[in-house]
Amino acid sequence: MFSKNTKYNFKVKTVFLLMFLVCFQFSVIAQNPTWKPASFEVVNKYKTFKTTQYAHVFSGSKHNIVRLAPDLQGLTGVELPLDQYKKGSNAPLQLKFKENVQVLIGVFQEKENPEYLQFNNSAKAKLILENGITITGLPPVNVYAISYSKGTQTINPGKGLFAVLGVVKENQQLTFRNAELPDGKLWNPTFIIEGFSDEKPLFEIIGGENKPVVDEGMSGTGGIQGGFEGGRVVKVGDTYHMFPTERAGEKGVDYYYDRVKTKIGHWTSKDAIHWKRESTIYQASGTYAITEDDNPMNDRRAAIWSYMPVFNEKANKWYGYYLAYTVSKTIEPNHSFGRIWRCESTVEGIDGIGGPYKDMGIIMEPGLDSEPWEGRQGVASFFPYKVGDKYFGFYSGAYPFNSWADYPKKTGKGWSVALAESNSLEGPWSRIKDGSNPIKTMHPFFVENPIVSQLPNGLYIAFFDGGPDGWGHHLPNMMAYSLSKDGKNWSEARYLPIETKVDKWWDIMRTPLCLIPEGNDVYTIVYNAIDLKRRFHPTGMVKVKLNKEVMESRLKELK
Structure with missing residues (x-):
């Protein structure tokens, strides 16, 4: 039972509580006004x-x-x-x-x-x-x-x-x-955003996971301080295989080191949602450079990124293409003088995707064939694909030099891609020198980590990181795609606002890892993104549906 004073105090507190709630509600309304539309x-x-x-x-x-x-x-x-x-x-x-x-x-x-x-x-x-x-x-x-x-x-x-x-x-x-x-x-x-411009979208975003599918604390993420960025997902039979760059870093060491000491992991899944870590394919040394230029005294495998598995039917084995950097502690960008390595699975056949892998040597690197636009970071990624009887390979550069007089420290801003060519997946690979590089038709200054596949009508499609709206960059902050009829000439990018159909758990969208056909014109995209409130960068998944009518009209539009 309450005493008289207790009842009085209770009433007073109740009145004050109600007044507070009313004031709070009014404050919320004032801060978030809703304007009533008129038809x-x-x-x-x-x-x-x-x-x-x-x-x-x-x-x-x-x-x-x-x-x-x-x-x-x-x-x-x-x-x-x-x-x-x-x-x-x-x-x-x-x-x-x-x-x-x-x-x-x-x-x-x-x-x-x-x-x-x-x-x-x-x-x-x-x-x-x-x-x-x-x-x-x-x-x-x-x-x-x-x-x-x-x-x-x-x-x-x-x-x-x-x-x-x-x-x-x-x-x-x-x-x-x-x-x-x-x-x-x-x-x-x-820029053109799918579903918001005057043209019909090539892809309808039909849904996906409203939260990351690989996140901090999940099985397999132990020892990975900074999460994931880049790599590729492929599907073999009913199993998805993911080869992400794991920003491993070290406990007790600043988050910046996550981008230096990296691993290439191998993960598998039956549904692209629940993932199991299988093995480590490669691990970087995490050793900083001792000179400012591209010098063999430096550890040129200090950071390893962007592993791209490709099945070679002729050799009946999986090849891997990956990026190894020299890492500067004081010069932007800290990832410098990228080299592309090729490796081969020691297990033959389509089921040999898990390796182990052995290195076969460097296929592209900075040298006399390089161009100033490749910059201090180039060669910064590589993805090969077949066109007719030959192969093209997207390679990239970043932090360009205006001229070689700017080498090695005076860099600008820009993330560009270009094409190399070869008669085989083994190489040798040569930068195309007909004036078409770098490719500016996709976006004039930001295309990163393109992965190429083909649509049912033969169109080549490259999915890539469309650039952040953050860190001082005012870019679309969405994954993007470009189309090509011949595998060489690429269309202006279109951007996918997947947050219109899935909950936006990220601040900065990063790299799509695949475009995997699932039947009935539905495709799976696995992607990396960043929540700026956290050190760990998770991985997400979304489903899109291809509009075949739009696909055919785009084919007619392309030269």
Whole structure:
């Protein structure tokens, strides 16, 4: 039983608790306002879009949303024809409203540029969000609200390009604030995102695991401090075989060393979800260089990365191609002067994939054949594939030199790929010297770790790391693919926003390890990604479905 004072204290505490909860709830609402959309009809033939991350904002363009204030999330915008609005030759937008509304207009903040609407705050237009949305390749955006009455209205606030980001109810309270979102010109060039552009997507993302499939603390991860990055997954019979780079590092040593002391592991799975570690294929020394240049005094196998298993039907055995680096402790990039090694399984046949493997020598390395764009990090990856009677191999470079006068320390930024050729998987491999390298058609300055396969109609497809939106880089932060009809000329990249169908457990998307056909046009992709709150970089899995109609139309489009 409560005493009188106890009951009083209980009532007082209850009142204060209720007041706190009400204030807390109000605070949450204030911090996360939800703007009520108003329905409308587009009178002329402009399309609409959902105002979300990745949405392509203008018809006939690749400009898309990469940041937006949460207030705008989920509203319905209108795709205006970019070039026509910039030139002032557009047919003015007409919208039909069932009630009085406020139209939210994005105005680009580039003064005295006639291509953009020059807009000043007025009684008719109310500034509600400063720096309220970021659109790739375009100036900072302020968002204004303009009131319109019920009925058919012409939305024509002035000459030049603007964005229609949504329509909300007239009685919606819109309070000004600065969302402090970055300048869209930091993202350059713009890029095509599957499912958000005007074109139909080649792949539909149909789902996958909402959490990592290999994560810290799981069986087999002991002794791996930093998780995984790169490598390849192949399927033999009903078993998946994964050969990731394990960022082993050492306990008690700074996380930076995870990228230096690495292992190549062999993992197996029956479903690409539950994995078992089978063995270590290779282990790096983790020894730092003693000179700044590419000197044989340095340990040239200090870090080992990017193991690519390929079955050679002629030799009836598995070959492995992998990357060995010299590692600098003080010079960016710390991974320097990459060399590509080839190894062979000592067990013949398709079931010999687990090895053991023996080294057969270096097939590509820095030398007189190198070009300045390969930079201090090149040769930075390698993947061979067959085209007709010959073989091509993607190789890469990073931290380029403008000229050889910059060697060995004065580097720029850029991650590029190129092609080598050979008459056999054994080599010799030669860099193609016809002026086509590096390949800029996929993306002008970031393509990393491409893995090539073929679609049912013969198209070659390369899946690769599309680059981080982090560490000072403003890149798509999605895995990407490029298509080729002849295995040499590659199309502009398309990017896969897999977080639209699986929970986004990562901050930075990294490398896809495979595109494995499962039947009925469904494919499995295993990938690496980074949660910045953690040292350990996990591995995930997603399923996609191929649209054969789009596949055939892409084949016709390619030269």
